Amino acid sequence: MRDLLTLPAVWVLAAVAAVFAALSPQFLTAGNLINVLIQSSAVGIVATGMTFVLLTAGIDLSVGSVMFLGAAVCGVLVGGGWPWWAGAVAMLAVGPACGLLHGLAITRLGLTPFVVTLSSLFVIRGLGLWVSRTRAMNLPDDFRQLATERVLGVPVPVWLFGVVLLASQWVVGRTRFGRHVLAVGHDAAAARKAGLDVGGVLVRVYLICGACAALGGLVALAQLSAVSPTFGRDREFDAIAAAVLGGASLFGGRGNVLPGVLVGAVTIQTVYNGLNLIDADPYSYPVITGGVVFLAVLADSLRNRLRGGRP
Amino acid sequence: MSGRLVLPAVALAAGLALLPGCGKSGEKPVTVGVAFETLQTEYWVASFETLKAELAAKNIKVLEAVADGDSNRQLEQVNTFITRGVDGIILVPKDGTAAMPMIEAANAANVPIVLYNRPPARKEGKAVAVVADNRSITRDTVKYLCELAKKTGKKQKAVLLMGDLADLNAIGRRDGFDDAVKEYPDAVEVVARVPTEWNQEKALAGLTNALQANPDVGLIFTSSDFLFPSVVSxxxxxNLYHKAGEPGHVLLGGFDGDATAYQMLKDGYLDADGVQDMQFECMKSVESVLKLKAGEPVPDLIPDPGFVIHQGNLAELAPRMWGSKVKK
Incomplete structure (x- = not known):
């Protein structure tokens, strides 16, 4: 709870929610709050994987493309007569495979994460377009069950988001691997001198990020029940914004999954949701959304400077 | 030259002479560069293939380039076309502003340039634009929907899914929508304008939120058919997805004429769709670039009047709807 209240994004989220609650009577209804959580799930899951990468002072610019390649493979298989669940499994396999390749390229070839994942952003999207032949593919209604089914009254996407958050928080906060991730992010050279397998940590971190990208993609795909050639485009920016809003540093070594990613993803979606509800001028969306993200990150940076830490 | 090399060299020379465009001695084949900003929608892929087929039918050599959304890369591609001595360029720029330096480069090299489906931001330099009349096609489509709304005898709440605000086509469609609903103040009330940035996930979230605020929405218009999966979801x-004529049916309209819209029309869920006449636009683009090369006059803007397809004229107009020919 203390962590929650010291996170500037929480106060920004509270302020945003207060404004929209005053402007729209629908905003604080249970149905709308569930809506916001469902809509935050896909980006939130991707942002969780991104947080692992950011903790090591890395970055993964390819997550949107990974979402698309997985969706394209799934669409082609399901369109070819495979059952929907087999398509979903294939989609989930694409993510870790891409992540593993990123990790190996970074650790074995000594390339920077920015260069590797920027290149693969194009390569993987190109593969997706190749696989799908740039066709829009509609998936059977069964696929939507993943998005519409409820367990104990809670929609499946929200369950998945919750499980990913809790599991990731446990890994980062309670396991040796989590401590190694933070150590590599603080100072990779020192971690290496201390005998840590830095390369092994990095490979696993990118593998986790790829897996989260595929799962987030699956959640988004289930809601749409269709694969379009633009699926997942620019999602890397939303994921990075959610992670940074949640307190992750682009310089590594600092950040958390809970409450960080949850607050970050929900804040971004709350702004979109509120603007839709009040039927705001469409031109105001990027200005207001960008302004809120900037305010939250500025507040976080100021707080860290006051504490004498890294911005 | 050794005897062993003479025979292959003669064969090679004979082969070259048989290549297309090399048959007439000394005559350089006409070459046109086709530069697309992206191939990431069915419309662009179908346009790219139709343009190439149109050029091939006239025995014109085609150089192809796709910039994957990068305007700087596209400028380099256009400059490369010019360096390679093309006789004309057909260009799909990312947006009207990005087209300006490419028009300038082509003008400086005296190479004719035609903009396909996206107009330039300013009337500077010499370029021909073959563009769907987004505003009028949308206006006609939405007017058709408004007439249906009027027949229900109840003022219908309407939602507009807007495209990218930097895209002149999206703005034209928004303006066409506004033109139409203004004429039906008693039949239609616009309750939400959702900016989608041409992104299906944003369209789904935005429309879901709009329906949360207005559960009794009776009319939805999407500025591009590729957002229909979001609308349907x-x-x-x-539980508001019903066929036309069934109780609880929400009036649906779109713009483009893609395969999903065609299927929805056939299945009875879609009421009306504004169709860009792709064949017309491709034919006019090729015709214009050749006329410019020959020094013949061509107007700066060639509008594609398009057409509105709906449940009443589906059988008649389906063969002209490009989405009806896309293999799924």
Whole structure:
């Protein structure tokens, strides 16, 4: 709870929610709050994987493309007569495979994460377009069950988001691997001198990020029940914004999954949701959304400077 | 030259002479560069293939380039076309502003340039634009929907899914929508304008939120057919997806004429769709670039009047709807 209240994004989220609650009577209804959580799930899951990468002072610019390649493979298989669940499994396999390749390229070839994942952003999207032949593919209604089914009254996407958050928080906060991730992010050279397998940590971190990208993609795909050639485009920016809003540093070594990613993803979606509800001028969306993200990150940076830490 | 090399050299020379465009001695084949900003929608892929087929039918050599959304890369591609001595360029720029330096480069090299489907931001330099009349096609489509709304005898709440605000086509469609609904103040009330940035996930979230605020929405218009999966998903979640004529049917309209829209029309869920006449636009683009090369006059803007397809004229107009020919 203390962590929650010291996170500037929480106060920004509270302020945003207060404004929209005053402007729209629908905003604080249970149905709308569930809506916001469902809509935050896909980006939130991707942002969780991104947080692992950011903790090591890395970055993964390819997550949107990974979402698309997985969706394209799934669409082609399901369109070819495979059952929907087999398509979903294939989609989930694409993510870790891409992540593993990123990790190996970074650790074995000594390339920077920015260069590797920027290149693969194009390569993987190109593969997706190749696989799908740039066709829009509609998936059977069964696929939507993943998005519409409820367990104990809670929609499946929200369950998945919750499980990913809790599991990731446990890994980062309670396991040796989590401590190694933070150590590599603080100072990779020192971690290496201390005998840590830095390369092994990095490979696993990118593998986790790829897996989260595929799962987030699956959640988004289930809601749409269709694969379009633009699926997942620019999602890397939303994921990075959610992670940074949640307190992750682009310089590594600092950040958390809970409450960080949850607050970050929900804040971004709350702004979109509120603007839709009040039927705001469409031109105001990027200005207001960008302004809120900037305010939250500025507040976080100021707080860290006051504490004498890294911005 | 050794005897062993003479025979292959003669064969090679003979082969070259048989290549297309090399048959007439000394005559350089006409070459046109086709530069697309992206191939990431069915419309662009179908346009790219139709343009190439149109050029091939006239025995014109084609150089192809796709910039994957990068305007700087596209400028380099256009400069490369010019360096390679093309006789004309057909260009799909990312947006009207990005087209300006490419028009300038082509003008400086005296190479004719035609903009396909996206107009330049300013009337500077010499370029021909073959563009769907987004505003009028949308206006006609939405007017058709408004007439249907009027027949229900109840003022219908309407939602507009807007495209990218930097895209002149999206703005034209928004303006066409506004033109139409202004004429029906007693039949239609616009309750939400959702900016989608041409992104299906944003369209789904935005429409879901709009339906949350206005559960009794009776009319939805999407500025591009490729957002229909988002519309269908949002409606199904609220159990509002019904065929035309069934109780609870939400009036649906779109723009483009893609394969999903065609299927929805056939299945009875879609009421009307504004169709860009792709064949017309491709034919006019090729015709214009050749006329410019020959020094013949061509107007700066060639509008594609398009057409509105709906349940009443589906059988008649389906063969002209490009989405009806796309293999799924």
């Amino acid at each position: 949002a409606l199904k979640t609220r």
